[in-house]
Amino acid sequence: MTTLDSSKEIQKNNSEVNETHEDFRMFGLITFLIADGMTFAGFFAAYLTYKAVNPLPDGAIYELELPIPTLNTILLLVSSATFHRAGKALLKDKNSDSQKWLFFTAFLGIIFLICQLFEYFHLPFGLTDNLFASTFYALTGFHGLHVTLGTLMILIIAWQSRINGGRLTSQNMFPLEAVELYWHFVDGIWVILFIILYLL
Amino acid sequence: MTISIDPQKTSNESLQPKGWLRYFSFSLDHKVIGIQYLVCGFLFYLIGGTLASAIRIELASPMSDFMPRDVYNQVLTLHGTIMIFLWIVPVVNGAFGNYLIPFYVGARDMAFPRLNAVAFWLIPPSGLMLVASYFVEGAAQAGWTAYPPLSITTPQSGQIIWILSVLLLGGSSIFGGINFIATIIKLRRPGLKLMQLPMYCWAMLGTSLLVVLSTPVLAGTLILLSFDIIAHTGFFNPVLGGNVVVYQHLFWFYSHPAVYIMVLPAFGLVSEILPVHARKPLFGYTTMVFSIMGIVVLGLVVWAHHMFTSGTPPWMRLFFTIATAFIAVPTGIKFFNWVATLWGGKISINSAMLFSCGFIINFVFGGITGVALAQVPFDIHVHDTYFVVAHFHYIVYGGTVFIIFSSIYHWFPKVTGKMLNEKLGILHFFITFIGFNLCFAPQHWLGLNGMPRRVAEYDPQFQLVNQISSLGALLMAISTIPFLINVFLSVRNGKDAGDNPWNALTPEWLTSSPPPVENWEGEAPLVEEPYGYGKEISEQK
Numbered sequence: 238m239t240t241l242d243s244s245k246e247i248q249k250n251n252s253e254v255n256e257t258h259e260d261f262r263m264f265g266l267i268t269f270l271i272a273d274g275m276t277f278a279g280f281f282a283a284y285l286t287y288k289a290v291n292p293l294p295d296g297a298i299y300e301l302e303l304p305i306p307t308l309n310t311i312l313l314l315v316s317s318a319t320f321h322r323a324g325k326a327l328l329k330d331k332n333s334d335s336q337k338w339l340f341f342t343a344f345l346g347i348i349f350l351i352c353q354l355f356e357y358f359h360l361p362f363g364l365t366d367n368l369f370a371s372t373f374y375a376l377t378g379f380h381g382l383h384v385t386l387g388t389l390m391i392l393i394i395a396w397q398s399r400i401n402g403g404r405l406t407s408q409n410m411f412p413l414e415a416v417e418l419y420w421h422f423v424d425g426i427w428v429i430l431f432i433i434l435y436l437l
Numbered sequence: 438m439t440i441s442i443d444p445q446k447t448s449n450e451s452l453q454p455k456g457w458l459r460y461f462s463f464s465l466d467h468k469v470i471g472i473q474y475l476v477c478g479f480l481f482y483l484i485g486g487t488l489a490s491a492i493r494i495e496l497a498s499p500m501s502d503f504m505p506r507d508v509y510n511q512v513l514t515l516h517g518t519i520m521i522f523l524w525i526v527p528v529v530n531g532a533f534g535n536y537l538i539p540f541y542v543g544a545r546d547m548a549f550p551r552l553n554a555v556a557f558w559l560i561p562p563s564g565l566m567l568v569a570s571y572f573v574e575g576a577a578q579a580g581w582t583a584y585p586p587l588s589i590t591t592p593q594s595g596q597i598i599w600i601l602s603v604l605l606l607g608g609s610s611i612f613g614g615i616n617f618i619a620t621i622i623k624l625r626r627p628g629l630k631l632m633q634l635p636m637y638c639w640a641m642l643g644t645s646l647l648v649v650l651s652t653p654v655l656a657g658t659l660i661l662l663s664f665d666i667i668a669h670t671g672f673f674n675p676v677l678g679g680n681v682v683v684y685q686h687l688f689w690f691y692s693h694p695a696v697y698i699m700v701l702p703a704f705g706l707v708s709e710i711l712p713v714h715a716r717k718p719l720f721g722y723t724t725m726v727f728s729i730m731g732i733v734v735l736g737l738v739v740w741a742h743h744m745f746t747s748g749t750p751p752w753m754r755l756f757f758t759i760a761t762a763f764i765a766v767p768t769g770i771k772f773f774n775w776v777a778t779l780w781g782g783k784i785s786i787n788s789a790m791l792f793s794c795g796f797i798i799n800f801v802f803g804g805i806t807g808v809a810l811a812q813v814p815f816d817i818h819v820h821d822t823y824f825v826v827a828h829f830h831y832i833v834y835g836g837t838v839f840i841i842f843s844s845i846y847h848w849f850p851k852v853t854g855k856m857l858n859e860k861l862g863i864l865h866f867f868i869t870f871i872g873f874n875l876c877f878a879p880q881h882w883l884g885l886n887g888m889p890r891r892v893a894e895y896d897p898q899f900q901l902v903n904q905i906s907s908l909g910a911l912l913m914a915i916s917t918i919p920f921l922i923n924v925f926l927s928v929r930n931g932k933d934a935g936d937n938p939w940n941a942l943t944p945e946w947l948t949s950s951p952p953p954v955e956n957w958e959g960e961a962p963l964v965e966e967p968y969g970y971g972k973e974i975s976e977q978k
Contacts, residue, residue, distance in 0.1 A: 259623060261619050262549075264619055264623055265548065265549055265615050268615045268618055269611075269615055271650070272611050272615070272650070272653045273653065275653040276656055276657040279654035279657040279658060280657050280661075282687070283658075283683050286680070286683050287683065290680065291678060291680050293678070365668060367677075367678055368671055368678045371664070372672070375664065375670075379657075
């Protein structure tokens with residue numbers, strides 16, 4: 238029977254041998270995020286190449302409205318901070334505080350998605366209009382998919398941090414740490430995307 | 438999210454199906470998963486081989502008389518995709534990696550056993566999907582590269598299923614890569630240093646880095662391609678303002694490293710097999726490690742040498758020619774290390790050794806044509822001709838597949854506890870070796886004389902050489918028969934192998950054959966010198 242004594246050590250009690258090893262789930266997650274980051278890197282490389290070598294036809298050059306994406310950037314950065322607060326609260330065994338912060342983070346994620354959809358409906362171009370439009374929707378859509386998955390995972394761990402019978406405790410921080418790392422990763426990708434797509 | 442992982446429950450014999458049934462279960466035992474990969478891959482190899490035979494029958498005559506032209510294109514597309522994504526990549530990484538890596542690092546299983554099983558079970562459904570894509574109306578016919586605009590303008594339903602299948606196989610590959618990296622770096626037995634690991638661990642570490650860094654780019658590219666096909670966006674469609682060369686860059690950013698994903702594990706496996714059967718330490722361990730890592734780094738920055746005829750600017754041609762030529766250095770180091778390992782050794786001539794030596798001969802030939810192809814003037818001359826086909830098959834068949842067979846002869850006693858029949862094995866080697874060289878050596882000449890690849894019809898002056906090549910393909914098809922007979926006979930009534938028939942020193946031979954669940958009774962042994970054969974001989978003196 239393996240029990241997780243702390244988030245850093247998995248202890249394996251065999252009937253004959255007693256072996257311990259490091260918890261490498263976080264290591265696996267980081268490797269996965271590097272792979273995921275390479276997918277975005279491929280998309281960014283494609284977008285920048287198009288920008289450099291494929292001139293757009295007249296009428297396909299848009300001044301993108303900045304208020305909504307700027308608001309979205311702020312939302313995601315704040316949500317990273319609130320997620321961090323949730324982790325701190327859990328570490329001090331303040332489960333209900335932690336849960337509140339988690340719900341607030343998920344709420345910010347949902348607002349982000351609503352703003353994104355609002356922007357989609359008010360853009361002057363559709364998916365197949367031209368090359369810029371296609372890359373715009375592919376990039377933001379792929380990122381939006383990540384935000385959606387992240388928000389769902391935050392809601393799940395918020396449920397798990399409930400006081401009676403919840404799995405998420407200061408003794409078992411891994412689910413929170415994992416989702417937090419993923420969430421910071423998605424934020425980081427958004428910042429790069431915001432700079433490349435809106436500001437450049 | 439499970440917090441408590443229970444190895445007793447997950448790999449305990451009493452809770453797992455026994456006998457052959459466990460190979461059809463969601464087993465978490467790395468040895469079972471390894472065999473699942475191997476057998477599944479071999480079944481797809483038989484399908485891919487049948488398709489290859491069909492191609493060679495068609496090419497025995499200059500006209501397209503055996504099958505119509507579009508069917509020929511569909512068959513070569515399916516042949517390439519099956520052989521790469523369902524035979525070589527899963528077997529040389531998944532099968533041998535899963536079976537051997539936990540032994541080599543002194544672990545009881547892989548780092549993430551569930552992820553491991555998921556990675557395997559993605560393969561049969563996506564393989565079946567790939568085969569099924571042939572039977573829908575409008576099967577994929579754009580080759581394994583799926584270059585647009587061809588893949589966008591040809592009939593599309595088959596192409597979409599093809600993309601979906603390759604995406605799933607890429608996912609399986611990434612999960613496997615994550616698992617190997619975590620196992621090799623994090624799960625090493627206490628006291629085992631990195632520089633004491635058997636060479637296959639290093640090869641798999643390098644391969645997995647390439648898998649994790651490059652496969653996601655292919656996934657992203659194929660998603661964009663499917664947008665072009667389904668939603669009629671214009672990423673790669675020049676008519677809608679897109680750019681086909683961007684696809685080629687992104688595709689080869691994965692697919693050139695994919696060549697190393699296919700051949701680096703074979704480098705590792707041959708480095709395990711040669712010292713055992715030559716009774717000598719592996720020559721130049723440190724240089725081997727550094728050349729593997731050198732190939733990994735260089736392998737990521739040479740992709741555009743596939744694109745010298747795609748309007749590549751001169752500076753790019755220069756850079757990628759030089760970078761590609763540099764890869765010959767670490768590869769050459771490895772080649773000379775293998776030869777030096779054999780030099781003065783007490784060589785036993787058995788099937789495993791013969792296939793490994795066949796690998797060295799074929800691979801150096803494929804390597805030399807590879808350096809030639811990296812030179813822009815030569816590449817422009819032979820681009821998209823049979824010269825490229827010959828070069829590629831010398832690397833992946835003459836290289837990797839020879840090592841897969843060598844490894845099967847080497848590790849069969851460990852997996853089953855029975856020896857394979859040596860006479861049938863040597864017969865298998867000679868038919869394969871002669872058939873392979875007869876099939877692919879003449880194709881260099883065909884390519885140099887301008888016979889284009891991927892075309893069902895050709896100039897009648899090439900007929901004789903094509904028929905020689907087809908004869909070689911026939912021999913290669915026949916060579917599978919003694920192998921299959923050998924495996925089936927030996928599993929049933931082969932000679933008992935004992936725990937260590939080759940007197941090998943690497944850790945997997947220090948347990949019983951077949952190994953118990955969780956690999957060792959008691960603690961894992963600490964093998965500080967996996968290649969300490971010289972000592973053993975001098976001690977005997």
